[in-house]
Amino acid sequence: MTTFADVPEQTEAKRLLEAALADGPAHAYLFHGAAGVGKRSAARALAGVLLGDPRRVDAGTHPDLRVIEALGEMIRIEEIRALHHDLHMRPFEADRRVYLIFDAHRMNDEAAASLLKDLEEPPGYATLVLVADELGPLPETIRSRCQLVPFRRLSRAAIEEWISVKAPGLAPAEVAVLGRVAGGRLDRAARLLDEPARARRTALLDTARAAYRDDAFDPAAAAAVIVAAADALGAAAREREQARVDDLDLPTRESEQRVRRAEFGAEKAEVLASLDDLGAWYRDLVVVANGAEAAVVHADRLEELREDAAAGAGAGAEGAAALVRQAWREAEEFNLNAPLLLEALFVRLRRELSRPSVAP
Numbered sequence: 001m002t003t004f005a006d007v008p009e010q011t012e013a014k015r016l017l018e019a020a021l022a023d024g025p026a027h028a029y030l031f032h033g034a035a036g037v038g039k040r041s042a043a044r045a046l047a048g049v050l051l052g053d054p055r056r057v058d059a060g061t062h063p064d065l066r067v068i069e070a071l072g073e074m075i076r077i078e079e080i081r082a083l084h085h086d087l088h089m090r091p092f093e094a095d096r097r098v099y100l101i102f103d104a105h106r107m108n109d110e111a112a113a114s115l116l117k118d119l120e121e122p123p124g125y126a127t128l129v130l131v132a133d134e135l136g137p138l139p140e141t142i143r144s145r146c147q148l149v150p151f152r153r154l155s156r157a158a159i160e161e162w163i164s165v166k167a168p169g170l171a172p173a174e175v176a177v178l179g180r181v182a183g184g185r186l187d188r189a190a191r192l193l194d195e196p197a198r199a200r201r202t203a204l205l206d207t208a209r210a211a212y213r214d215d216a217f218d219p220a221a222a223a224a225v226i227v228a229a230a231d232a233l234g235a236a237a238r239e240r241e242q243a244r245v246d247d248l249d250l251p252t253r254e255s256e257q258r259v260r261r262a263e264f265g266a267e268k269a270e271v272l273a274s275l276d277d278l279g280a281w282y283r284d285l286v287v288v289a290n291g292a293e294a295a296v297v298h299a300d301r302l303e304e305l306r307e308d309a310a311a312g313a314g315a316g317a318e319g320a321a322a323l324v325r326q327a328w329r330e331a332e333e334f335n336l337n338a339p340l341l342l343e344a345l346f347v348r349l350r351r352e353l354s355r356p357s358v359a360p
Contacts, residue, residue: 004045007038008158008186013149017046025050026147028119028128030104033151035133036187040102042151043129047098050127061248063092069261070103077110084118087126096125104130105137112139119145153184162186167193177300183280191273200229204274205301208281211320211346212313212353219350223342230270230338237266271331271338279324282317289314316353323348 003021004014013031020026029046031039047065048054056062066086068079083099091097107115119142122128130146132138154162160179163170166189170178182189191197207222241262245255280297287295288302289309296302308314327345330336 003049004042007042007045008162009154010038010042010151013038013042013151016147016149017042020147021046021049025127027122027124027126028130028146029149030130030132030135030138030143030146031149031151032132032135034153034185036185037151037154038186039131039151042149043100043102043131046129047100047127050096050098051094053094057098060244062094064094064097065100066097067100067102069265070106075101075103075107075111077108077114080107080111080114080118084114087118088123091125096127099126099128101128101130103132105132105134107138112142116141116145154186155184156180159184159186159189163189163193166190180299181297183297188273188276200274201277204229204277205281205298208278209304209308211349212308212316217346217350219343219346222346223339226271226274226342227339229274230267233270234263234267238263267338268331271342272328275324275328275331279321279328282321282324285309285314285317286321289317313353319352320349323352 004010004017007014017029020029025046031043033039044057045054047062048057051057051062051064053062057065060067066083068075068083083101087097087099089097101115116139119128128146130138130142135143156179159182160175163175163178163182167175178189178192181192191201203225207225210217211222238259241259245258248255250258277298284296284298284305285308287293288305293302293306296305298305323345327341331338331341
C-alpha cells in the first residue's frame with residue numbers, strides 16, 4: 001500500500017481505496033471520522049493518483065482539481081453551484097476531474113440539496129471526494145450515493161511513532177506522554193511539537209487553573225488568551241495563503257475568498273482546539289478526584305491535577321466540562337463573536353468552579 005504511505009494506520013480505509021484504484025474508482029466517496037486522523041491527506045493522495053500528478057495536487061495547482069472548503073461557518077449553495085458549473089467542463093489535462101469537498105458536514109440544507117443532483121448523475125470523468133468529521137449532519141440521500149470510507153482515531157503507538165519521526169531528539173518517556181495527550185489525533189500531536197503551540201497550551205491551562213485558584217480571576221482576560229492565539233494563527237495563515245495565491249492566476253474574488261477562508265479556518269480551528277484542551281482539563285480533574293489517573297489527558301501536568309483535586313477543585317469540574325462542551329458546539333456550528341462567547345464561558349466557569357474555592 002504505497003499510495004497512502006503518508007497516512008498512518010487506517011487499514012480499512014486504505015484497503016477500500018486500494019481496491020477502488022485497482023477496480024476503477026467510484027464516482028463519489030465520503031471520508032468520515034474524527035478530525036486530525038488523516039482524511040484530508042488520504043483525499044489528496046487519492047486525487048494525486050487519479051490525476052497522475054501528486055506534486056501539483058499537493059500544491060493545489062492542478063487544473064483538473066477543485067477544492068471546496070467552508071467559507072465561514074458553512075458551505076453555502078453558491079459554492080456548490082460553482083462546482084456544478086465546473087463539473088460539466090471536460091478535463092484540461094488528465095483523463096478525469098477530481099473534486100475535494102472538505103468540511104462536507106458543514107453544508108447548509110440548500111448546498112446539500114444542490115450537491116445531491118450532481119451525485120445522482122455525475123459525468124463519467126468526475127470523481128467527488130467528500131470529507132466530513134461526522135456523518136450526522138449529512139442527509140441520508142447524500143450518504144447513500146457515496147462509497148463510505150471510515151477513518152478511526154489512531155492508536156497511541158502510531159502517534160508515538162509519528163512524534164518520534166518528527167522530533168527524533170525527544171526522550172522515549174516524553175514521546176509517550178505526548179502520545180497520550182494527543183488523543184489519537186495527528187493535529188493535536190503537531191500542536192504539542194510546535195514550540196509556540198506549546199507556549200499557547202501552557203498559557204491556556206494556567207488560565208483553566210486560574211478560574212478556580214485566582215481570587216482576582218478576570219473572565220475577559222481569560223478569553224483574551226484564546227483570542228490572541230487565534231488571531232496570531234489567523235494572521236499567519238492569511239499571510240501564507242496570500243503568498244500562494246500571488247503565484248496563481250486566479251480571479252480576484254477567488255483569491256480573496258481563499259485568503260479569507262485560510263484566515264477564518266485557522267482562527268476557528270485554534271478556538272476549537274483551545275476549547276478541547278480546556279474541557280479536557282476539567283474532565284481530568286474529575287477523573288483524578290475519582291482515582292482514575294490512567295484516563296488523564298494532560299498527563300504531563302498530572303502533579304498539578306493531583307494538587308488541585310486534593311484541594312477540592314474537582315467539585316465543580318464536571319459541570320465546568322459540560323459548559324465547555326456546550327461552548328465548543330456553539331463555536332463549531334455557528335459563526336459567533338469569539339471574544340463574547342469566550343468571556344461569557346469564563347464567567348460561567350468561574351461561577352461553576354467557585355465551590356469550593358482553592359487557595360493558590
